[in-house]
Amino acid sequence: MLRMEKGPENDSGAPLALKLAVIAGSGEIPRAVVMACKERGVLVFMLAFHGFTDPDVVAGCDHEWFSLGEVGRAINVLKNLGVKDIVMAGGGVVRRPSLFGLKLDKKGMELLSIIGLNWLGDNNVLVKISQFLEKEGFVLRSPQEFMPSFVSSCIGAMGRVSPSEARLKDIALGREMLRHLSALDFGQGMAMQNGLVLGVEAAEGTDECISRCGALQRNGEEGAVYVKRAKVGQDEKMDLPTIGPQTLKKIVIAGFSGIAFQTSKTIIVSPLEVATIADQAGVFVWGSE
Structure with missing residues (x-):
């Protein structure tokens, strides 16, 4: 059953804010978008997709579940709700599905024909999805538009720990390699250990x-660093690199020395919690251009 909560009203009793649909992937970003929107009085409806969206992401939020091929039904639901603005948020939003059992409706087949069966690069796919949604009368908005403070301007360490000279060399090398890989629309992250x-x-x-x-690290050496960087020419409305508390917990469990991110091109979910986890574990969170 579809359900939209009643939003805040002004003195005349009219709703204050627009309605926003969140195409919800996995991870912490969809929930962060919802919480930020609620603080700003924006009515949010979440589109959840079987096999892609984490059930925990939409728990307690207004939402409806769809199979990945039900593009037409999803569009009709949003139009019936009067929603025009859409945010794509979370990991796996454009993960390539198996065509078997996809059960595409008419609009789903139209979208797949636009994307193509080769599915070449996430950014390429996101641009085509954006164009398709705009043709249907929707406006694609960026997650950071609703939570601008989450885009980190930090240069240097977010906490008390800084990378060693060896890890700084790995960070510089990783950034350069990712920059070149982005020409192939491939990869936002890379694990490096002493040039490997x-x-x-x-x-x-x-x-x-x-x-x-984590299991590929060389024993007896300082732990690896994970380098995150936006692709060159990245459509920033849809897929900026993201780091959150869960990411830091993975870094600690894997035995890495820390994680490096691109300043002003990375969303940091719950930055205080991220810095606290890093300090407690003795790992670094390092921002650089």
Whole structure:
């Protein structure tokens, strides 16, 4: 059953704010967007997709579940609710699905024909999805538009710990390698240890890449660093790199020395909690251009 909560009203009794739909992926960003919107009086409805959206993400929020192929039904629901503004938030939003059992409706088939079966690069796919939604009369908004303070302007350490000279070299090398990889629309993250690439973030996302690379570290050496960077030409409305408390917990469990991010191009969810976790574990969170 669809349900939209009643929003705040002004003195005349009229609603104060626009309605916003959040296409919810996994991770901490969708919930952060919802909380930030509620503080600003924005009515939020979440679109959850079976096999992609974490149930915890939409718990307690106005939402409806869809299969990934029900593009037409999702569009009709939003239009019936009078929603025009959409935010895509969270990991796995454009993760390539299996075509078997997708059960595409008419609009789903139209979107798939636009994207193409080769599914070349997340940014490329996001741009095509954005154009498709705009053609349907929607306006795509960025998560950071509703939570601008989450985009970190930090240069240097967020907490008390700073990277060693060896890790600073890895950070510089990782940034440069990611810059070149972005030309292929591939990868926002990379694990480095003393000049060795342990792994590049792919379809699994940041947290899983960190976990995978933890076991690949060389024994007897300082722990690796995870480097996050936006792709060159990234559409910033849809897929900026994101770090949150869960990311830091993965860094600690994996035995990494820390994580580095691109200043002014990275969303930091709950920055105080991120810094606290880092300080308690003795790892660094390092911002640089």
